[in-house]
Amino acid sequence: xxxxxxxxxAIPRRPLSYRARRLLVYVLLVLVSALFFVPFLxxxxxxxxxxxxxxxxxxxxxxxxxxxxxxxLTDFNFARFALNSFILAGAITVANLVLASLGGxxxxxxxxxxxxxxxxxxxxxxxxxxQLRLVPVFQMLTNWGLVGxxxxxxxIHLVLPTELFLMRQYFLTIPKDFEEAxxxxxxxFLKTYxxxxxxxxAPALAAVTxxxxxxxxxxxxxxLIILGFGDPDVYTIQLGLAQFRFQYQTLxxxxxxxxxxxxxxxxxIYVFFQRYFVxxxxxxxxxx
Amino acid sequence: MATVTFENVTKRFDDTVAVDELTLEISDGEFLxxxxxxxxxxxxxxxxxxxxxxxxxxxxxxGDRVVNNLAPGARDVAMVFQSYALYPHMTxxxxxxxxxxxxxxxxxxxxxxxxxxxxxxxxxxxIKRKPKxxxxxxxxxxxxxxxxxxxxxxxxxxxxLSNLDAALRVNTRAEILKLQRDLKVTTVYVTHxxxxxxxxxxxxxxxxxxxxxxxxxxxxxxxxxxxxxxxxFIGSPAMxxxxxxxxxxxxxxxxxxxxxxxxxVLGGGNxxxxxxxxxxxxxxxxxxxxxxHLAAGDEKLLAKLPVEDRVPTxxxxxxxxxxxxxxxxxxxxxxxxxx
Numbered sequence: 255x256x257x258x259x260x261x262x263x264a265i266p267r268r269p270l271s272y273r274a275r276r277l278l279v280y281v282l283l284v285l286v287s288a289l290f291f292v293p294f295l296x297x298x299x300x301x302x303x304x305x306x307x308x309x310x311x312x313x314x315x316x317x318x319x320x321x322x323x324x325x326x327l328t329d330f331n332f333a334r335f336a337l338n339s340f341i342l343a344g345a346i347t348v349a350n351l352v353l354a355s356l357g358g359x360x361x362x363x364x365x366x367x368x369x370x371x372x373x374x375x376x377x378x379x380x381x382x383x384x385q386l387r388l389v390p391v392f393q394m395l396t397n398w399g400l401v402g403x404x405x406x407x408x409x410i411h412l413v414l415p416t417e418l419f420l421m422r423q424y425f426l427t428i429p430k431d432f433e434e435a436x437x438x439x440x441x442x443f444l445k446t447y448x449x450x451x452x453x454x455x456a457p458a459l460a461a462v463t464x465x466x467x468x469x470x471x472x473x474x475x476x477x478l479i480i481l482g483f484g485d486p487d488v489y490t491i492q493l494g495l496a497q498f499r500f501q502y503q504t505l506x507x508x509x510x511x512x513x514x515x516x517x518x519x520x521x522x523i524y525v526f527f528q529r530y531f532v533x534x535x536x537x538x539x540x541x542x
Numbered sequence: 543m544a545t546v547t548f549e550n551v552t553k554r555f556d557d558t559v560a561v562d563e564l565t566l567e568i569s570d571g572e573f574l575x576x577x578x579x580x581x582x583x584x585x586x587x588x589x590x591x592x593x594x595x596x597x598x599x600x601x602x603x604x605g606d607r608v609v610n611n612l613a614p615g616a617r618d619v620a621m622v623f624q625s626y627a628l629y630p631h632m633t634x635x636x637x638x639x640x641x642x643x644x645x646x647x648x649x650x651x652x653x654x655x656x657x658x659x660x661x662x663x664x665x666x667x668x669i670k671r672k673p674k675x676x677x678x679x680x681x682x683x684x685x686x687x688x689x690x691x692x693x694x695x696x697x698x699x700x701x702x703l704s705n706l707d708a709a710l711r712v713n714t715r716a717e718i719l720k721l722q723r724d725l726k727v728t729t730v731y732v733t734h735x736x737x738x739x740x741x742x743x744x745x746x747x748x749x750x751x752x753x754x755x756x757x758x759x760x761x762x763x764x765x766x767x768x769x770x771x772x773x774x775f776i777g778s779p780a781m782x783x784x785x786x787x788x789x790x791x792x793x794x795x796x797x798x799x800x801x802x803x804x805x806x807v808l809g810g811g812n813x814x815x816x817x818x819x820x821x822x823x824x825x826x827x828x829x830x831x832x833x834x835h836l837a838a839g840d841e842k843l844l845a846k847l848p849v850e851d852r853v854p855t856x857x858x859x860x861x862x863x864x865x866x867x868x869x870x871x872x873x874x875x876x877x878x879x880x881x
Contacts, residue, residue, distance in 0.1 A: 434592075435688075441644050
């Protein structure tokens with residue numbers, strides 16, 4: 255009798271086919287993850303090798319050394335480049351947080367003549383490739399004497415259309431009740447924006463922070479056009495990385511060490527804001 | 543505190559008339575319930591009063607002041623939203639204090655008013671929490687608190703109980719009533735729930751498709767509905783409506799006879815009563831009474847009878863209605879002929 259009870263109350267195991275399928279899925283996922291991780295691993299590995307060793311295909315260096323990291327930080331002006339990138343990416347991120355959120359709020363909530371047309375124009379700029387804008391932008395900045403200057407670089411990135419779009423989409427998802435409650439609470443337009451709407455849009459602001467900072471930190475194209483032909487003191491980190499490549503030689507360990515260091519701030523920001531970032535991007539219906 | 547007056551107020555959204563020539567006066571300290579099915583314009587009327595919608599035509603007065611062109615904040619009214627609309631990033635205290643800070647109320651005064659409101663609403667211990675840390679009922683109280691601290695001329699409430707479960711709704715209903723009686727603030731309360739309207743309102747204004755159907759005390763609406771819509775809308779279960787000829791001794795052709803399920807009596811009734819024959823289809827036992835579904839030809843009727851009445855299903859019986867409980871309506875205009 256006791257045996258009967260045990261056999262009826264025991265939970266039957268999942269079928270073998272189910273467990274096998276799950277195992278397969280996990281193996282595949284691990285493989286795909288590894289695929290994405292290999293380049294990073296290769297970067298670190300190369301950074302720890304000596305230059306002659308980089309020609310081989312060994313992942314593990316024979317005599318791992320931090321020499322390349324040291325050289326990057328001492329012989330090259332890496333700290334300066336990093337600081338430049340930080341200033342530019344930081345300033346542009348702040349500008350976008352303020353202006354894209356204000357603009358996004360206006361496009362989402364204010365009724366004004368030509369709103370839709372204007373918004374379409376903003377979206378249309380997303381379809382114009384940077385290469386097409388290069389000559390007019392360069393000419394404009396030359397006329398204003400802003401080539402080779404941080405201001406030139408910042409000026410053309412003050413409000414990025416993607417960020418404006420993202421903010422607008424997010425504001426659209428916030429119920430109007432909050433603003434109406436604020437109106438009845440005697441809050442004006444700017445106070446409502448600052449005290450009510452901006453805090454509610456925190457996930458979108460996090461998304462804007464990551465997207466903008468990452469985009470500007472990694473930017474090579476405009477850095478090269480605006481800052482790349484003058485004083486090396488205004489070089490950004492991406493321009494700095496290009497210095498490790500010469501016509502007949504590339505300093506692979508130094509390049510990889512610098513690349514690994516350059517990734518760090520982005521990785522940190524992503525780790526910090528990731529939770530909000532996903533919420534922001536999902537709610538805005540925008541892909542990152 | 544002040545009176546609130548709608549004078550021929552109309553609101554159009556493109557081709558749709560949401561509120562049509564609404565004229566209604568709400569006395570100082572009165573609790574008026576705007577009730578009607580969804581889309582009847584009750585919320586739009588409230589929002590126009592709050593200043594959240596512009597009026598297309600007509601005047602709205604709070605006290606003696608025409609407020610049509612005043613900003614919502616300048617109208618000195620406080621609104622409780624259906625969603626509560628508590629600022630999620632602020633604590634309960636800040637939610638309550640936000641409106642006061644915006645009009646530069648001195649800090650001590652803010653403290654005093656917020657503490658008083660928290661005390662009245664029994665939420666002193668919640669003051670440092672954020673809305674997401676509160677239950678539905680607590681959020682509702684905070685929303686009420688936000689209205690109270692402002693000490694406005696009028697409270698506007700837009701279905702404030704619809705997000706609460708049934709038991710809590712009954713409790714909160716009583717709380718809101720008590721609060722309103724204590725504070726004596728003119729209140730306009732919007733709901734689609736006729737029970738809420740009947741139990742809370744000093745007066746009820748019934749709306750349908752933007753048009754005010756009838757305004758009066760709950761008793762007036764229940765006993766003397768001016769048309770078929772009000773007759774059916776007020777009272778639960780709804781009033782039975784049949785061609786007058788169906789009920790013996792009720793009225794003439796071209797009229798509709800209306801009688802409430804609770805006024806139906808089993809048997810012939812007294813000599814003066816109107817009566818009809820019907821077959822019992824289903825009996826719903828409710829404990830203290832029974833809800834009897836009747837059929838007579840194409841007509842489906844409801845009767846609320848004492849549980850002692852024997853009403854076996856499938857049996858045709860006579861039912862009667864006391865004459866003074868009978869309502870007659872013109873079949874064409876649907877207006878009451880003799881209420």
